[in-house]
Amino acid sequence: MPLAEARFLVADRIWIAVALLHQQAPDREGFPKDEIRQKMREIGVMEGLNPATVAPHLKEHMVANERPSTGKYQMLFKTPSGNLRLFLPGDYVDPRRQSRRSSKTKQFPNREEIPAKYVPLLDWYSDWSKKMTVNTKGVNYEDDLLIRLIGSGKHIWADEHADEYVENLRREDI
Secondary structure: OOOOOOOOOHHHHHHHHHHHHHHHOOOOOOEOHHHHHHHHHHHOOOOOOOHHHHHHHHHHHOEOOOOOOOOOOOOEEEOOOOOEEEOOOOOOOOHHHOOOOHHHHOOOOOHHHOOHHHOHHHHHHHHHHHHHHHHHHOOOOOOOHHHHOOOOOHHHHOOOOHHHHHHHHHHOOO
């Protein structure tokens, strides 16, 4: 799928560059913003982008543990050294990033919205994030039944805030 024809979001382009950096350097904790930009240029995903649009994405739009301005993505995580890495399940998320609309809290690209040659990165990320979560958090999310339940009921109040949902339950006649 040519870049010009795809709905190829800036956030998805950045995520792809960071994922490729993780693949190339699996032992590194994260990557400086300049290295991420360089990777984007190297693989050609800066094509058609104003470089000034990348900076706010790397600073706050995509970074789960930073205060959001407009974007509330949770695709990257800022490490204690100030580098960025891909978001992992269980990472701290700034509470102001919570959104009732799941599309605003996406953690990785949608398969249909990225060029086909990058789709295998999504499967790689699924495996990598499970492995990294076990290694960095000491928790195996696949083996812990309670942790696997996280988010399982979110469809119940997808169209209303959780507090409104509870109030409506209390109002109903039993």
